[in-house]
Amino acid sequence: MGKDIGLTISEQELYSQIMTLLGSGFHTLEEHAVKYLISEKQIIKKVNQNTDFEICQLNEICFLRSYDVAKFVNAYKNQDILAATLEGGGTGALGFAGLPLNIALSTFLYFRAVQSISMFYGYDVKNDSAEMVIASEVFTNALSPKTSNANNEMTNIIAKIMLMSQATAIKQTAKKTWTHMIEKGGIPLLLAQMRALANKSAQKALQNAGQKGLENSVFKETFEQIGRKLTLKNIGKAVPIASAVVGALMDTAQMKQVLTFADLFYQKRFILEKESRIANLMDNKKLFSDDVIDIEFTEK
Amino acid sequence: MNRNYDLPTPIIDGKEAEALDVLTKKYLQLMEPSKIAKIGTKASQLIPEK
Numbered sequence: 001m002g003k004d005i006g007l008t009i010s011e012q013e014l015y016s017q018i019m020t021l022l023g024s025g026f027h028t029l030e031e032h033a034v035k036y037l038i039s040e041k042q043i044i045k046k047v048n049q050n051t052d053f054e055i056c057q058l059n060e061i062c063f064l065r066s067y068d069v070a071k072f073v074n075a076y077k078n079q080d081i082l083a084a085t086l087e088g089g090g091t092g093a094l095g096f097a098g099l100p101l102n103i104a105l106s107t108f109l110y111f112r113a114v115q116s117i118s119m120f121y122g123y124d125v126k127n128d129s130a131e132m133v134i135a136s137e138v139f140t141n142a143l144s145p146k147t148s149n150a151n152n153e154m155t156n157i158i159a160k161i162m163l164m165s166q167a168t169a170i171k172q173t174a175k176k177t178w179t180h181m182i183e184k185g186g187i188p189l190l191l192a193q194m195r196a197l198a199n200k201s202a203q204k205a206l207q208n209a210g211q212k213g214l215e216n217s218v219f220k221e222t223f224e225q226i227g228r229k230l231t232l233k234n235i236g237k238a239v240p241i242a243s244a245v246v247g248a249l250m251d252t253a254q255m256k257q258v259l260t261f262a263d264l265f266y267q268k269r270f271i272l273e274k275e276s277r278i279a280n281l282m283d284n285k286k287l288f289s290d291d292v293i294d295i296e297f298t299e300k
Numbered sequence: 301m302n303r304n305y306d307l308p309t310p311i312i313d314g315k316e317a318e319a320l321d322v323l324t325k326k327y328l329q330l331m332e333p334s335k336i337a338k339i340g341t342k343a344s345q346l347i348p349e350k
Contacts, residue, residue: 053306063308066316162327166320260330264323271316282305 017100022223026216029108038076038116040124046072061122062277066270070263073120077259107226110255111219114139114262121266122277129202129214130195135262136222137198142261143226143254157194161268187272 022029040058048054050072053064061069115125118135125131137154164187202214209217 060305063305065308065313066319163324164320165324166317257330260326264327264330268320268323271312271320274316275311278305278307278311282307 014100014103018104018223019220021100021104022216022220025104026219029105030215037112037126038119040119040126043072043119058119058124059122059277059281061120062270062274062281066267066274069121069270070267073117073263073267076116076120077263104223106254107223108219110143110258111136111139111222113255113259114142117259117262117266121270123266123269129206129211130198132214132218133198133202133205134194136218138262138265139258140222140226142258142265154194154197157190157197158265160190161194161272162265164268164272188276191269191273191276 043058043061044055047061047064051064051068053060055061055063115132115135118125118131118138123131123134125135134154137152138158141155141158205214205217205221
């Protein structure tokens, strides 16, 4: 039966139905997913209640330890995994009829999950369009990390950041001033390059869609890249009832992978950019001098 | 913004520096082919060529 239903809808048909949904029904998706994007206020409250720090704005999170932020993210992940299971089971139960909505909604939930993780590490996707673009690139890579487009410049930078080890960081930062590092290139340059690429892409999206339509435009563009692969993968969900279980399992597993990838990326970025973010907040006062070693090592 | 911040000292502590390696390791694990994919590859190697 599943095979028959699966055959009645082509991958192309399904893809165009989802694109129509993203065009005219994006508001519906936003309504479904509104509770899954954590707000700046919620994050500030969590930090102030659970740490010795008192922050007033999101970007001040850079003063925290990365492992403390990771604890908040871990607690938050469970909420997103549950949302994916419920959504996958719910729309999956509708079988074929629910398939376009299921794919669009689950993909949008993953997208929002990446944005939330970014917010936890102090990168404001809501008010900074470049951060929205970076989050969408992280999301694309998180969905299929093994097959991401290696020709994409942003994908290459994300992969480089993911592979940056303590040894690389030390080689670049130890006993060197911030200015020196910028002159020499390396980590700050890589991160600045990522921001510049995102800025360029965000400007384009803003021109076409405006601030209000930015998320829709970025999401649609991302979906165009990954959508065809996703529709093919999801076509097996078209059997009612059985698809509720399959849908829930698939969406839960996918959400877990997206959350892990996003957390790894943002946690690393947080550590690598910590000094520059703090320097920016302190009006670039001279934090670093030649005799300061920026990374401390614990003897084992 | 005129706010006095308590600068964390050191800015990046040992645990954070070590986390860079732990996170890299986790990323590499995520990129590894799954067990099913590995079995598939092994099985295809066992099939004799015509």
